[in-house]
Amino acid sequence: MTSYIIRRLLLVIPTVFFALSFLFFLFFTLPGDPASLIAGGANRKVDPAVQERIEARYGLNKPLHTQFTDYWARTIHWDLGDSFLSQRSVNDILGERALASIRLGIWAVLIEVVVGIAVGLLSALRRYSLSDRITTVLTAAASAIPVFVLGFLLQWLFAVKPNQWGWPQWARLRTQGIGPNSWTLFFIPTGDQWRYLILPAITLACVATALAARMTRGSMLEVLRADYMRTARAKGLRERDVIMRHGMRNAMLPVVTLIGIDFGTVIGAAVLTETTFSWPGLGSAIANSVQARDLPVILGLTLAVVIAFAIINLLVDLSYAWFDPRIRLGKGEHS
């Protein structure tokens, strides 16, 4: 088991290296050079002396391969460089942005797991009932609505309209920014914070919740037909134990896989959600820095996301062994 984890962690290294190197070279093929961008403008004329100074300061006048090796030499020591635009250290930006994203992400995943699995389970148990049909249509709808359209719809319903209708202050949700940024136990909002948190959290959770519900339903339907379910009933177990202990545990495997794979989707949704709600997290920072071509920020934040992605996938794989003891990690073929 330990050697499996170590092997997997070692495999992350080349993947991260090539992914980041690809992005590095991609941004160097961009038209327009970063030096003139730093000097002050996309199209404005830049004094050649200023441009030269900037190129020297950021090492942009060196040959590309030297810049490339310099970049990795710094990155290995977890020095992510300074932002071209704000001159701030990317490590600082990452630290503060990641906190906001993780808080939002925790709530989104909680919604995804609780609502998604509950709805999927009920749907499967009452197959073809009215509530099952409604769920089926709603989950399809949730996977088809663009994240930002849903975000604006919620803003309109729960923030814009309550303002126009003169609802009491506490019932008007907030749509812009993170608010007072007051938390307890890291992620539980205190004071007014929940009014800022609730809409982006729902928006971010939406797609993933729909997918989790769909997957739980499908996987549970399959499990319900299994022989061991009949055996469990024949043993005289209570129906609740049959479903929860024998059914759910077996049905969860594909759902956990999905939640792991979904992390990529969640990051995509996070970029759009955070942009829509001006939530100061990693997603909106990545979107802004890509538009501004702020290379150190793009590479630094992406590096963090790629590593997080790899670790989550590893955790997902490890959880298989817990859900299904027949799976032995690292032992080759499984049955």
Next chain:
Amino acid sequence: MTLVEPGAPTAIGGQPEPTGAEDMGEARPLRADVWKRFRRNHLAIAGLIFLILLVLAAIFAPWITSYSITERSTSYRTGPSSAHWFGTDAIGRDVYTRVVYGARVSLKIGFVATFLLVTIGVVLGAISGFFGGGIDTLITRVIDIFLAIPYIVLAVAIASVFGRSENAVILVLGLTGWLALARIVRASFLSLKNLEYTEAATALGFSRNRIMARHILPNALQPIIVYGTISVGAVILSEAALSFLNVGPQDPTPAWGLMVAQGKGSLSNAPHLLFFPGAAIFLTVLAFVFIGDGLRDALDPKLK
């Protein structure tokens, strides 16, 4: 499939993609049967009808609108009226006209980019699964590396390199969207290449290209068709996201995502600027989801 393989963890047993290659043993249903089962799915039929209407609207756009996409009136941000069915935008353009012409943009990007990604995914997945060995390792590694980059970061990054136009978006989405499909096709080819009829074809001395194209591909087609259908919707959704993040087609182009982005400042006083293009994206993607689901159930009734 072994768990130690780095590519495997996200595709164990093919569960996330229920249209895997496990059922290839049974006879393929006749086309008429598929249509019969598809027809019974009301949502899929509704999706198909909506899609047909949308395609007609896109083709006959000049006949069903009375303005051009750049024509400005003197009323700004006015709500829906008899002169402007969907109202006017911030500089007085007719929103209905722009939404209808926007269907051309979205459908073109959706179909062309999907054609591109299906072609790349099928060819690379087939080569990878059929030949195995070094080329397989190479392709699997490349897929792993690109899947390690969150899709939207990759797409936004490449989009900012190719420039901001419809064709650039087609290239971006086509070049980044094939990864998952290649894995599915690879898995199908891996399991199909050891079946008796493939061995028989090999024994008969057919070339490997012929075996891949004529013997294996037809049996691996089912998941490809379903994936391709849902992909068109997914591509349209991604295109909207890129337009929204301002790395898609630029202003006079009536891309729906761009229209939503342009309207976002007017949420409180002119919500129709966001509502109509937003609803257009939603309904179009939903239609493809329903059609894709219907096709999957019709092609393989066991999975329902």
